[in-house]
Amino acid sequence: MQTRFTSAQLADPAVAHSETILRKCVHCGFCTATCPTYVELGNELDSPRGRIYLIKEMLENDRPADKETTTHIDRCLSCLSCMTTCPSGVNYMHLVDHARAHIEKTYRRPFFDRLNRALLANILPYPSRFRAALKLARIGKPFSKLFGMSTALKPVAAMLELAPASLPSPRPQPSQQIASPRGRVAILEGCAQSVLDPEINAATVRLLNRLGIEVAKPEREGCCGALVHHMGREAEAIAQAKKNVDAWWKVHEREPVDAIIINASGCGTTVKDYGHLLRYEPAYAEKASALAALALDVTEFLTRFDLGAPRRWSSLRVAYHSACSMQHGQRITSEPKTLLKKAGFTVLDPPEGHICCGSAGVYNILQPELAGELRTRKVANIESVRPDLVAAGNLGCITQIGLGTHLPIVHTIELLDWAYGGPVPRGLENFKGFVSDVPGHVAA
Numbered sequence: 360m361q362t363r364f365t366s367a368q369l370a371d372p373a374v375a376h377s378e379t380i381l382r383k384c385v386h387c388g389f390c391t392a393t394c395p396t397y398v399e400l401g402n403e404l405d406s407p408r409g410r411i412y413l414i415k416e417m418l419e420n421d422r423p424a425d426k427e428t429t430t431h432i433d434r435c436l437s438c439l440s441c442m443t444t445c446p447s448g449v450n451y452m453h454l455v456d457h458a459r460a461h462i463e464k465t466y467r468r469p470f471f472d473r474l475n476r477a478l479l480a481n482i483l484p485y486p487s488r489f490r491a492a493l494k495l496a497r498i499g500k501p502f503s504k505l506f507g508m509s510t511a512l513k514p515v516a517a518m519l520e521l522a523p524a525s526l527p528s529p530r531p532q533p534s535q536q537i538a539s540p541r542g543r544v545a546i547l548e549g550c551a552q553s554v555l556d557p558e559i560n561a562a563t564v565r566l567l568n569r570l571g572i573e574v575a576k577p578e579r580e581g582c583c584g585a586l587v588h589h590m591g592r593e594a595e596a597i598a599q600a601k602k603n604v605d606a607w608w609k610v611h612e613r614e615p616v617d618a619i620i621i622n623a624s625g626c627g628t629t630v631k632d633y634g635h636l637l638r639y640e641p642a643y644a645e646k647a648s649a650l651a652a653l654a655l656d657v658t659e660f661l662t663r664f665d666l667g668a669p670r671r672w673s674s675l676r677v678a679y680h681s682a683c684s685m686q687h688g689q690r691i692t693s694e695p696k697t698l699l700k701k702a703g704f705t706v707l708d709p710p711e712g713h714i715c716c717g718s719a720g721v722y723n724i725l726q727p728e729l730a731g732e733l734r735t736r737k738v739a740n741i742e743s744v745r746p747d748l749v750a751a752g753n754l755g756c757i758t759q760i761g762l763g764t765h766l767p768i769v770h771t772i773e774l775l776d777w778a779y780g781g782p783v784p785r786g787l788e789n790f791k792g793f794v795s796d797v798p799g800h801v802a803a
């Protein structure tokens with residue numbers, strides 16, 4: 360794609376980076392077919408190619424974002440399906456991140472939109488605030504339909520619907536002392552996940568400890584920054600990333616870790632890109648790149664080991680939902696399924712697996728209607744393969760899909776933990792497939 364940036368504009372390294380990305384796009388449109396918003400809405404401006412044009416126009420003319428550009432960029436899920444499809448290697452992720460930051464700086468959103476975004480940015484990344492907000496949400500939950508009747512308050516309705524009826528108690532991350540560890544890792548405990556489902560981290564630590572892996576606990580670690588970054592709040596994302604770099608570097612300096620384990624793929628995509636996010640921060644750039652190179656999804660890390668035969672056997676048919684951040688953001692496709700198969704589960708691939716479920720960070724709150732349509736589509740595809748339950752590697756997807764189906768849905772790591780000796784995933788204690796497993800039966 361030809362561009363017309365001036366040399367003065369290109370003196371800004373962020374613009375220069377976006378220009379390089381824009382020039383790679385050859386307008387072929389292959390990406391449109393796999394873009395969920397284009398598939399749903401059929402509007403070129405809601406396709407990756409259309410958005411690329413809008414971003415080019417906005418940046419090239421050095422103009423503030425307008426309502427139209429903002430609307431179409433806001434509808435983008437950042438699912439990155441377009442990046443998987445693109446034959447030219449267009450880094451849409453960095454381009455849309457730049458566009459979002461530009462929109463945030465130059466466009467004044469309507470009052471309720473600003474308020475909703477400010478609330479999300481100031482609550483979700485902080486576990487104690489998030490926990491308090493979820494307790495409050497229980498009071499408002501019965502009124503969610505009422506809020507949904509006002510366009511401006513639809514995000515509030517979506518928040519209330521997504522809020523669980525009850526919360527698990529907070530629990531410290533368990534970790535065993537291992538006499539002669541085979542390895543040492545740090546885990547990103549995450550923000551929302553540690554409140555909504557602390558069992559995911561607990562299952563991860565149990566599995567790693569069983570393998571003889573020591574789990575270090577970094578102090579003052581926090582949200583990875585993805586939630587605010589997707590809203591264009593770049594400075595906040597950078598601040599959150601720096602906090603994690605400080606926390607992990609301290610641990611790594613004391614005694615090197617083999618990996619930074621991430622069990623929420625949305626966070627994984629962001630942490631693996633910390634080198635880029637902190638590239639203009641002289642005190643952090645190098646450390647951020649080094650730590651990003653150590654970041655691994657827990658399933659990537661586990662496939663480096665022989666987990667042996669499972670201690671429990673189940674005939675459960677598991678529909679594996681590959682989060683967009685897993686398959687498109689990190690290009691992890693086979694590892695989770697291989698591990699589940701080795702653990703004895705029958706793994707099913709639902710049709711249209713490349714299409715987003717509509718979760719996408721806070722997308723299901725800010726764009727509830729489109730997110731709802733994508734959820735309906737995803738659930739129909741999952742249910743079409745007639746599974747006993749669903750597994751996914753990202754809590755956002757688990758929550759989003761769980762609202763649309765009666766099928767149990769768990770984190771991949773909870774199934775693996777159970778198969779190798781851990782407890783039955785929370786809430787499924789009476790689920791037939793788990794109670795009827797044959798102790799001692801070993802996979803062939």
Ligand code: SF4
Nearest residue numbers: 394435436438439441
């Ligand atoms: S990130 Fe997803 S929603 Fe956004 S343009 Fe690409 S394919 Fe479409």
Ligand code: SF4
Nearest residue numbers: 384385387388390445
């Ligand atoms: S597939 Fe890639 S090169 Fe083709 S239009 Fe989409 S972004 Fe541009």
